[in-house]
Amino acid sequence: MNVLIIRQLCRSFREGVRVHRVLDQADAHVAGGEAVAVIGRSGSGKSTLLNLISGIDRADSGTVEIDGRDVTALIEPQRTLFRRARIGFVYQFFNLLPTLDVEENVRLALELNGVRGAEARQRSAAMLTEVGLGDRLHGAVDALSGGEQQRVAIARALVHEPTLLLADEPTGNLDEETAQQVLPVLFSITRARGATLLVVTHDEALARSADRVLELRDGQLHEAADSHSSGRRAAAR
Numbered sequence: 001m002n003v004l005i006i007r008q009l010c011r012s013f014r015e016g017v018r019v020h021r022v023l024d025q026a027d028a029h030v031a032g033g034e035a036v037a038v039i040g041r042s043g044s045g046k047s048t049l050l051n052l053i054s055g056i057d058r059a060d061s062g063t064v065e066i067d068g069r070d071v072t073a074l075i076e077p078q079r080t081l082f083r084r085a086r087i088g089f090v091y092q093f094f095n096l097l098p099t100l101d102v103e104e105n106v107r108l109a110l111e112l113n114g115v116r117g118a119e120a121r122q123r124s125a126a127m128l129t130e131v132g133l134g135d136r137l138h139g140a141v142d143a144l145s146g147g148e149q150q151r152v153a154i155a156r157a158l159v160h161e162p163t164l165l166l167a168d169e170p171t172g173n174l175d176e177e178t179a180q181q182v183l184p185v186l187f188s189i190t191r192a193r194g195a196t197l198l199v200v201t202h203d204e205a206l207a208r209s210a211d212r213v214l215e216l217r218d219g220q221l222h223e224a225a226d227s228h229s230s231g232r233r234a235a236a237r
C-alpha cells in the first residue's frame with residue numbers, strides 16, 4: 001500500500017518578471033514502511049517538496065495523498081490537525097524550544113494531539129530512552145551537543161506515532177562522526193514503528209541506508225541509478 005502518492009505536483013515562485021518552476025509535474029509513490037532518500041543539487045526544490053507534502057506550503061496544482069487522503073484539498077484548520085497527527089518533521093537546525101526542557105520538547109508533540117498528563121510524560125520519557133537520552137530528561141536543550149539535540153528532535157517527531165516522517169537534511173549541521181551516530185537512530189526507530197521516511201540529504205552514507213533514492217531534477221523526481229533493486233528488496237521485506 002502506498003502511504004504517499006504525489007501526482008503532477010507543480011510549484012512556481014516569481015522572481016521579478018520571471019517565473020521559476022521549482023516543481024514541474026513531479027510524481028512519486030512511496031510504500032508504507034519504506035525509507036526513501038531524496039537527493040538533488042542545492043536549489044532543486046527539495047525543501048519546497050517537503051513543505052508541500054506537509055502542507056506548510058500550497059501547491060499551484062497537483063495532489064499529495066497521504067494514507068489515502070488528498071491533503072492538498074484540506075483547508076485550515078483540518079490541514080494543521082492532519083499534519084500534527086500524521087506527520088513528523090526533523091529539521092537541519094533541530095528547531096527545539098529553548099524555554100522547555102528535553103522531555104517537555106518531546107511531550108509538546110503529544111499535547112498538541114490531545115495526549116496529556118501522566119500518559120504524555122510516560123510516552124515522552126520512553127521515547128527519549130529509546131534514542132539514548134533517558135538520563136537527560138529534565139536538562140536544558142541548549143546544554144546538549146548537536147547530535148543529542150537531533151536525537152531529541154527525532155524523538156519529538158515520532159512520539160505521536162505519525163504515518164510519515166519528513167526529514168530535511170537531518171545530518172546537514174552535524175560533523176561526520178556525529179552524523180554516523182544519529183543516522184542509525186533515525187532509521188531504526190522509524191522502521192521499528194513501521195513509519196514511512198522521506199529524508200532529504202546530501203549525505204551519501206545516509207542515502208545508502210535508504211531503501212530507495214529519488215533525485216529531484218528539473219522539477220521532477222527520478223529514480224536514482226541502482227535504486228530499483230534496493231527498492232525491491234525493501235518491498236520484499
Ligand SMILES: Nc1ncnc2c1ncn2[C@@H]1O[C@H](COP(=O)(O)OP(=O)(O)O)[C@@H](O)[C@H]1O
Nearest residue numbers: 013014022040041042043044045046047048049
Ligand atoms: N518562499 C519562496 N519564495 C521565493 N522563492 C523560493 C521560496 N522558497 C523556495 N524558493 C526558491 O525555490 C528554489 C528551490 O528552493 P528549495 O526548495 O529551498 O531548494 P533545496 O531545498 O533543494 O535547496 C530556489 O531557487 C529558491 O530560491
Ligand SMILES: [Mg+2]
Nearest residue numbers: 046047048168
Ligand atoms: Mg533545502
